[in-house]
Amino acid sequence: MSKDILSTRADFPILKQTINGLPLVYLDNAATTHKPQSVIDAISRYYSTMNANIHRGNHTLAVQATQAYEDVRKKVATFINAPSSSQVVFTRGTTESINLVAYSFGQAFVKPGDEIIVSQLEHHSNYVPWLLMCQRQGAVFRVLPFDENSELDLQALEKLLNKKTRLVAVNHVSNTLGTVNPVEEIIRIAHAAKVPVLVDGAQAIQHLAHDVQALDADFYAFSGHKMYAPMGVGVLYGKKEWLEQLPPFQSGGEMIDEVTPDSVTFNVLPYKFEAGTPNVADVIGLGAAIDYLNQFNSAELQSYEDELLEYGLGLLRAIPGLTVYGNPRQRSAILPFNIEGIQHYDLGTLLDTKGIAVRTGQHCTQPIMDALHIAGTVRASLAIYNSRDDLDALAKGIDRVVRLIRRQT
Ligand code: PLP
Numbered sequence: 001m002s003k004d005i006l007s008t009r010a011d012f013p014i015l016k017q018t019i020n021g022l023p024l025v026y027l028d029n030a031a032t033t034h035k036p037q038s039v040i041d042a043i044s045r046y047y048s049t050m051n052a053n054i055h056r057g058n059h060t061l062a063v064q065a066t067q068a069y070e071d072v073r074k075k076v077a078t079f080i081n082a083p084s085s086s087q088v089v090f091t092r093g094t095t096e097s098i099n100l101v102a103y104s105f106g107q108a109f110v111k112p113g114d115e116i117i118v119s120q121l122e123h124h125s126n127y128v129p130w131l132l133m134c135q136r137q138g139a140v141f142r143v144l145p146f147d148e149n150s151e152l153d154l155q156a157l158e159k160l161l162n163k164k165t166r167l168v169a170v171n172h173v174s175n176t177l178g179t180v181n182p183v184e185e186i187i188r189i190a191h192a193a194k195v196p197v198l199v200d201g202a203q204a205i206q207h208l209a210h211d212v213q214a215l216d217a218d219f220y221a222f223s224g225h226k227m228y229a230p231m232g233v234g235v236l237y238g239k240k241e242w243l244e245q246l247p248p249f250q251s252g253g254e255m256i257d258e259v260t261p262d263s264v265t266f267n268v269l270p271y272k273f274e275a276g277t278p279n280v281a282d283v284i285g286l287g288a289a290i291d292y293l294n295q296f297n298s299a300e301l302q303s304y305e306d307e308l309l310e311y312g313l314g315l316l317r318a319i320p321g322l323t324v325y326g327n328p329r330q331r332s333a334i335l336p337f338n339i340e341g342i343q344h345y346d347l348g349t350l351l352d353t354k355g356i357a358v359r360t361g362q363h364c365t366q367p368i369m370d371a372l373h374i375a376g377t378v379r380a381s382l383a384i385y386n387s388r389d390d391l392d393a394l395a396k397g398i399d400r401v402v403r404l405i406r407r408q409t
Contacts, residue, residue, distance in 0.1 A: 027380040054066040109167075115160075176325075255271055304384075339378075
């Protein structure tokens, strides 16, 4: 039987804290999620019982640490349904995963005059690496726009794709508007034009069920810290045919096969992309986070979070002067809004005085802000441990803050 979602709050020690004398209402989960005690314990256990460098030593601790690290690779492969754990590369996070592909793919496959398509809904992490790569390679950076409902225009995608297109980069879920992009359809369209697709799954991995093979994604990137795992660890999944063809991103220990003064050959997958001492403790923490998530039925989890989102959207839309941004057919876990006449930053700061943590600003998505002609938004974002109580507290907090500001102005 799967674990009861309503019991999860107790698993996260940080949520027992008070902030400004009030119970913490944490609604900044798109920035980072909190860690359950089991993840914190796994990291601590690694350092207190195992700490050793991996793939190098043959003493007991080194063998145990290597085994534990490689077990997590298998666990990740099963979690995302990768055909083989050799297609799971550990990185520092989504940003590094995308930089790896932008650098290596650019070097191997992009020539002057070629084109890359990036959506207008991207986080800077899936925008700037491609922009810089296009500048380095003399390629053309094309932007796939979103429409008034904050959905990507798939007809525009068909028109943008041509013989010079080398890759499409798109997120699975927008961190700013919550749009769940039709990545399966996008991949199908791109593949019909023989173009590979990189999917940024940073905001999807913790909310949606995953199957990189069913999706047919060429690359899929995500971060541990947004799925209840530690900061500083992430994953790049890639199709074998692509990963084998890409040159290494970083070089150094462990990624080589043979080195002479005249030449170097590279290790097999995935080690070719894991130069230097990896973040073993946090990879083990990622494994504990996957164990944590595997206790739930993923369909139940998604419907719990979707119901919570609808509840929150209903509460927000009832507040006079409040605009919720975007109206996509499918939205996940993100509530983006502003209140007429109130700076998003001021609203966030005053909500914090009530113990309510939300994010304010551009959310690393200036292209979205420019398209919407706004300076920023307030963003509440959900996780497994949130409940209707948190959203009631948010609505009540907004009401109080708005009254306070209106009294003063
Ligand atoms: N992509 C999306 C959609 C994100 O929301 C984020 C972080 O907020 C990133 C990429 C970057 O993730 P990280 O900073 O963990 O590398």
